[in-house]
Amino acid sequence: MNGEATLRDGTPVAADRTYKTCTVQDLLSLEGNTTVITGGGRGIGLALAFAVAQAGSNVAVIDALLEPHEDFAELKNFGIKAKYYKVDVTEHAQIIGVFRAIADEFSGIDGCITAAGIVLDKPFLEHGWDETMKVQMVNQMGTFFCAQEAAKHMKSRGKGSIIMISSIAATMAIPAQTMPAYGASKAFVKSLSVHLGVELGPFNIRVNSISPGYIRTDMTAKVGLQSPRLLELFTDAPPMKKMGERTDLMGAAVYLLSEASAYTTASDMMITGGLHAGRFD
């Protein structure tokens, strides 16, 4: 047989050698992108806003807070455009409106991180209807419909990447910390990213989740105040014997948004100091 074997689109089957010229820095660059971050007014979402801004992306933050944390103002120092939108992700009309406004003001949406979330830490038998419903509304419905709006805008441009912030609580529970509604809502998020990764793959929209372990934020500080025993657990249980920092999530977010992960979808990245694989004590 003569000639060269080709793929359906005419690309030669023979392995390409662009690895010699393309740089890891180029693959990880988000230069010229626009990334929407829900729950980016503080906490993990705000740290991820700094990560994507450093990588060159404009940032549109959606959060229910009246004002974002004071550090938000420093995002502009990276030479990108950053704008804050006060929106409640449990309000469908607000979600549709804000994604439309962002797509107009930033000329499109390339990436989206859904980090808005709330926790409910109490025994199963004490969970009330309204507070449990609130967790599902923010963590599940908010994530679902923000991702839906992001995907609509990405589909019209033929590409995009969505990262959903799940949690180690999606896959494991520890007796000292009772949060069945929260854990189940994060399992929803993790499963959603698998389903969307498969459904949106043909549109070149990638969907992945990040499952952090115990990360130092205001959320964990509050839990620690209520229970010193829990705070001890946060540092003792992970095999790496420490809590995670928000900086531990920054590289993963940039990787999953960028071309460096162009063939990665429907996957979950567990950033837990090893806790998902085994508990130290």
Ligand SMILES: NC(=O)c1ccc[n+]([C@@H]2O[C@H](COP(=O)([O-])OP(=O)(O)OC[C@H]3O[C@@H](n4cnc5c(N)ncnc54)[C@H](O)[C@@H]3O)[C@@H](O)[C@H]2O)c1
């Ligand atoms: N901190 C951790 O250890 C940890 C671990 C695993 C997963 N997570 C997840 O990471 C995400 C961020 O957590 P964090 O620790 O930074 O908490 P955080 O409370 O500091 O940040 C959550 C943000 O979501 C916003 N938010 C809440 N309800 C909203 C609503 N209805 N509409 C819009 N915004 C809303 C809050 O205003 C806040 O800015 C959450 O989804 C959380 O479940 C956190």
